[in-house]
Structure formats: C-alpha cells, structure tokens
Amino acid sequence: MHQPSRLPAFEPEQASPEQRALLDAILAGPRKSLNGPFVAWIHSPQLGDLAQRLGAFCRYESGLPLRLSELAILTTAAHWQSQAEWYIHLPIALEAGLSPTLAEQIRLGGIPHFSDGDDELIWRFANELYQDKRVSATVYERACSRFGLQVVVNLVALLGYYGLVAMTLNVFEMRAEGQLSLPFAEPPGT
Known part of the structure; x- marks a missing residue:
C-alpha cells in the first residue's frame, strides 16, 4: 500500500503484540490485505x-446484494471525495453489475439516471442521509418495504462505517495499492 505521508x-516486524494480532486478523479475514484504512x-x-x-459485517453480511452495497459505498466515496475508497470499490461494483455510466454520474456528483429501482432507492437513501442529515418518510418507507x-x-451502519473509512483515508492522505490517478480533484492546500 502507498505509505501516506501523514x-x-x-x-510489521516491529509491531506490538496488539498490532500483530490486528494484522493477523485482517490478513486472515475476507480482505486478505491492508489496502484501505488499516495502515x-x-x-x-x-x-x-x-x-x-x-x-x-457491513460489507459482507448486510443483507443487500453486492451490487447495492457497493453502490452505497461508491455514493459514500463520492460524498467524501475519498480517492482510495472509490479506487478500491469501483471495480468491485462494476463486476457486481453496476452500470459504468451510473458509477460515473455518481462520481461527478449529479443526479444519476436510473434504470433499476433498487439502485435508485439505495442512492436516494444514502444521498438524503448525506445531504439532509435525515431520510424522508417516503424513502424510508420504500426501503423498509423493499428490503425489510x-x-x-x-x-x-454500512453508510456510517464507510464514512469512517473515507474520513480515515482522507485525513491521512492514503491511496490504494496501485493507485496512480485520482477520481476527485484534491482541495487546495492539501
């Protein structure tokens, strides 16, 4: 992983016992690498x-199909303009069936054009929560009716967790393994 300057x-050979236990848990789990906020x-x-x-739990056991959980993660990455989060999750989302056009519309921050009602519902839920700090009764009821x-x-929880991931990646100026380009312009002064 790109070692952030901050x-x-x-x-690893100088890790404390607690750090070694965490490192072992991450490498033995479903991720198998330190790519992301783990460094x-x-x-x-x-x-x-x-x-x-x-x-x-949030990533692998939310109860949402992979395409929808990855859509929620990309919506989070775009909201926070998290370079590494977007870079890591875009290929996963595309492989899970998310439209490249939809992903690009989300990255650009506009209102996407949806051909799938579930995609639209997940994006609206996440977008309302991020923009309004609440979810409207209509969107909430639709989500509960559709997903339970x-x-x-x-x-x-998934949105909150990936918000934490994005903030961690942004504060410490972290990039993903192999990341050579940035999906979002960096703010001045960073």
Whole structure:
C-alpha cells in the first residue's frame, strides 16, 4: 500500500503484540490485505480491531446484494471525495453489475439516471442521509418495504462505517495499492 505521508512507516516486524494480532486478523479475514484504512488503524489496534470486524459485517453480511452495497459505498466515496475508497470499490461494483455510466454520474456528483429501482432507492437513501442529515418518510418507507427493517438498519451502519473509512483515508492522505490517478480533484492546500 502507498505509505501516506501523514503516518509513520509501519514495519510489521516491529509491531506490538496488539498490532500483530490486528494484522493477523485482517490478513486472515475476507480482505486478505491492508489496502484501505488499516495502515492508519493499526496505530490504534483496539479501534482497528473493532472497526475491521464491524466493516466485515457491513460489507459482507448486510443483507443487500453486492451490487447495492457497493453502490452505497461508491455514493459514500463520492460524498467524501475519498480517492482510495472509490479506487478500491469501483471495480468491485462494476463486476457486481453496476452500470459504468451510473458509477460515473455518481462520481461527478449529479443526479444519476436510473434504470433499476433498487439502485435508485439505495442512492436516494444514502444521498438524503448525506445531504439532509435525515431520510424522508417516503424513502424510508420504500426501503423498509423493499428490503425489510433489519437490512435498512444494516444499510445505515454500512453508510456510517464507510464514512469512517473515507474520513480515515482522507485525513491521512492514503491511496490504494496501485493507485496512480485520482477520481476527485484534491482541495487546495492539501
């Protein structure tokens, strides 16, 4: 992974027992790498352990089909203009069946044109939450009717978790493994 300039270099051979346990848990889990926020979180192993376990649930067990959870993650990445989050999740979303045109519309920040009602509902839910800090009764009721209350609770957690990921990646200026281009313009002064 690109070592961000705001973090000291992490050398696994010099890891504390807590850092080693976290590193082992991440590498043994479904992710199999430190790509993402984990190089930052390893500097706070207790937080890192809790966050990576929450993330595994949100990403792999939300009850949403992969295309929809990845759509929610891309909506989050676009909201936060998180370079690494977008870079990591775009190929996963496309492989899961998300339209490249829809992904690009989300990246650009406009109102996308939807051909699938579930895509539109997930985007509206996430977008309302990010823009209005609330979800309208209409969108909430549609989401509960379509996905069930438990999945809606999990969707809120997924959005919150990937907000945490985006903030971590942005604050520490992290990039993904192999990332050579940026999907979002960097703000002046960073």
